[in-house]
Amino acid sequence: MTxxxxxxxxxxxxxxxxxTPFDANTLCFRVGGKIFAITDLEVFEYINLKCDPERSAExxxxxxxxxxxxxxxxxxxxxxxxxxxxxxxxxxDLVDHSYELIFASLPKKLQTKIRP
Numbered sequence: 001m002t003x004x005x006x007x008x009x010x011x012x013x014x015x016x017x018x019x020t021p022f023d024a025n026t027l028c029f030r031v032g033g034k035i036f037a038i039t040d041l042e043v044f045e046y047i048n049l050k051c052d053p054e055r056s057a058e059x060x061x062x063x064x065x066x067x068x069x070x071x072x073x074x075x076x077x078x079x080x081x082x083x084x085x086x087x088x089x090x091x092x093d094l095v096d097h098s099y100e101l102i103f104a105s106l107p108k109k110l111q112t113k114i115r116p
Contacts, residue, residue: 001082001091003044009092010037013099015114032110036102037095038072039082046079047091048072049098063090 010016010029017030020041029037038048048069051059056078059066065085069077080086080094103111 001088003039003041006039006047006082006091006095010095010099015103016099031099031102032106032114034102034105036098045083046070046081047095048077048079049094050076050101051078051094051097052101055097059094 007018007027011018013031015031019028019030020026021028025040025042027039027041028035036050039046046065048071053075056066056068056076059078060068063086065081065083067079068074070079072079078094080091082091103114106114
């Protein structure tokens, strides 16, 4: 998994934008103004993704590269390693899952505007 590939994948999702609100190195991907993925631009080792708490627990038990979200709500966010100890397809699936959780939390009017 490369930063370039991950960035392209995130930005391909409807209504997605990117910014660096915290500092010049912390890249955030948002849908409807809400963050669904966070990573470091300089040291691309993991990505923080929102996840259903039950699924989070299962993933953390199964994969050493999935840990409670660094600087995030540990119940809802995971830090997912991109260094090869988590399959790339699973990372992409978890990006999709995070995006969908955030999208579902948006007001219906905004959801319709993003995905008519």
